[in-house]
Amino acid sequence: MSAREPIPPGTLEMLILKSVARRGEMHGFEIADYIQQTSEDVLTVEEGSLYPALQRLLIKGWIIGEWGKTADNRRARYYRLTATGRKQLEDQIERYQRVSQAIARVIEMA
Incomplete structure (x- = not known):
């Protein structure tokens, strides 16, 4: 069994949005549990970071509760994605993939 890791900085909102996009309406514990299970117990979402992130997403209009x-x-x-949230999720995934690929290129060349 792998050790659990905290969510990398800057990715929690994207992971929440993606979880809700995949599963539909979910409450906070379900979101945290889904992320942990989908990551095969590598990522863990702390309650102290989950609920402030959900509040930020509500304020931005990316989810409704x-x-x-x-x-x-x-x-x-129970939270669900808005149309604005879906667009934001697409943008965040695109940026994340671009950065991840750039990091992989640097690591491979080292």
């Missing part, structure tokens, strides 16, 4: 009930009847805020 509505209160609802979980399967075990607990109150939770």
Whole structure:
């Protein structure tokens, strides 16, 4: 089993947006769990960084949140992507891939 790593700086918002884009409406714990499971337990999202990031995304209008009930009847805020959020996600993925490829080229040449 690999050690868990914190989310790299500047990528948490992109990972949240991508999670919600793939799975549809999700509450905070589901988002964090989805990222951890999809990364095969390499990435972990701390509650102290998740909820401030969700708040930033709400303020920017990239997601919307509505209160609802979980399967075990607990109150939770469910988030879903807006059209603006979908566009932002595409832009962030494009930038991330460009930077990742550039870093890979530098590492390969070393």
